[in-house]
Amino acid sequence: MQLTVFNGSPRGKESNSTLLMEYFLKGFHSIEGCASEIFYLNRVKETDENVVAFRNAEHVIMIFPLYTDAMPGIVKHFIEALEDSSSEEENPSLGFIIQSGFPEPIHSKYVARYMEKFANRLGCRFSGTVIRGGAEGIRVMPPRMTKKLFQLFNDLGRQYATTGRFDEKIARKLAPWNRLSAGRKLFMQLFRLMGLSNFYWNMMLKKHNAYSKRFAHPYKDF
Amino acid sequence: MISFLAEINQQVFGNFVTRIHAMKTLILDGHPSAADEDYNRYISNVADSLTEKGHTIRMLVLRDLNIRFCTGCWSCWWATPGECAFKDDSHTVCREYINSDFVLFASPMIMGFVSALMKKTQDKLIPLIHPYIELVKGECHHRKRYDVYPKIGVLLHKTPGTDDEDIEITMDMFSRFALNLKSECVLSAAMAQSVQEVSDAIDCV
Numbered sequence: 149m150q151l152t153v154f155n156g157s158p159r160g161k162e163s164n165s166t167l168l169m170e171y172f173l174k175g176f177h178s179i180e181g182c183a184s185e186i187f188y189l190n191r192v193k194e195t196d197e198n199v200v201a202f203r204n205a206e207h208v209i210m211i212f213p214l215y216t217d218a219m220p221g222i223v224k225h226f227i228e229a230l231e232d233s234s235s236e237e238e239n240p241s242l243g244f245i246i247q248s249g250f251p252e253p254i255h256s257k258y259v260a261r262y263m264e265k266f267a268n269r270l271g272c273r274f275s276g277t278v279i280r281g282g283a284e285g286i287r288v289m290p291p292r293m294t295k296k297l298f299q300l301f302n303d304l305g306r307q308y309a310t311t312g313r314f315d316e317k318i319a320r321k322l323a324p325w326n327r328l329s330a331g332r333k334l335f336m337q338l339f340r341l342m343g344l345s346n347f348y349w350n351m352m353l354k355k356h357n358a359y360s361k362r363f364a365h366p367y368k369d370f
Numbered sequence: 371m372i373s374f375l376a377e378i379n380q381q382v383f384g385n386f387v388t389r390i391h392a393m394k395t396l397i398l399d400g401h402p403s404a405a406d407e408d409y410n411r412y413i414s415n416v417a418d419s420l421t422e423k424g425h426t427i428r429m430l431v432l433r434d435l436n437i438r439f440c441t442g443c444w445s446c447w448w449a450t451p452g453e454c455a456f457k458d459d460s461h462t463v464c465r466e467y468i469n470s471d472f473v474l475f476a477s478p479m480i481m482g483f484v485s486a487l488m489k490k491t492q493d494k495l496i497p498l499i500h501p502y503i504e505l506v507k508g509e510c511h512h513r514k515r516y517d518v519y520p521k522i523g524v525l526l527h528k529t530p531g532t533d534d535e536d537i538e539i540t541m542d543m544f545s546r547f548a549l550n551l552k553s554e555c556v557l558s559a560a561m562a563q564s565v566q567e568v569s570d571a572i573d574c575v
Contacts, residue, residue, distance in 0.1 A: 159443075190441070213442070215440070216493055216495065216551075217549075219489070220442075228485075250509075328505075336505060349448065361451045364515075365452055367516075368468050
């Protein structure tokens, strides 16, 4: 199977989307005869080449982070460039992986509905959508925290290589609940009381010597 | 007679109060092309009608601004808090946005959603919120950076191939967007409605 991946992360190669895709492709390539190619949508100047790659593709996966409750601007830019492909007879199969920093999958469900309709709009066979929350920071997490996640993406890729669609059971494991349970909310409140809830952001703010300016409001005086 | 006078007085005074606090309305025009005459006329008629109603109107035609795509560097959250690290016109958009009472997102429907030009601009509004996460209505959302945020509305221009489901999906995404921008999406209008209807609806916000 020949797979074409469009990475829609604004960070391009240095992104959580890239990392998740790496594990997906490890699993995918483990099946004989499977090959893949990756295109980066943040290279906006290469949009024409990306459109050609889409048209020539057999199977396509688009992976992107949730940006302001929808797809990033670069992904919408690519979608618009594909407008003329709607009438093509042999469009690739099309599936989506949507990851976000928010822990709950609910945030990504709205754009997921859009993406499925977009696949239909192009006349592509829809091969499913996988949603994964809590993905910000996975590049700096210790391996024991991400081991299970990466294994699931590996399994997802291997399954995709044989069926040409996302395995529903694995997709459910990646997004096992839609909203925070009472227990998780309580856990978050405890974290908050202990001053741990924004550990990652505080670490990054301090790293950039900006911690004291973190509440800056440059465009308006209260 | 006295109560009648008091009522008149209250009406006059009430009107006076609304007049001195003119509503600041920002229109973000997300049409990628300047050539759509019907669209342009419609938008400027809405702006004129609101001006007549006493609104202070600021219009930003996004295609005329230099706005870079967000690169996800998060400088606006952890290096230069509240500001994009790139010196593009998104700073103007952010300043106008947070100093408005109401923001209207106007765009033609392209491939079932607002334009990439509009979406690119939305991405560049994240300096207005804080990276910290807090629980809002039982969900994780970003903490506010400013005390008050404008309410928002969406004005969509249906193009051939746009169906009701596209509008619904778009409005759902904008409701979610509003929730994260510490706001409420209080208006959804299509350009099939009369200018008067749309401007009345904005005036009631």
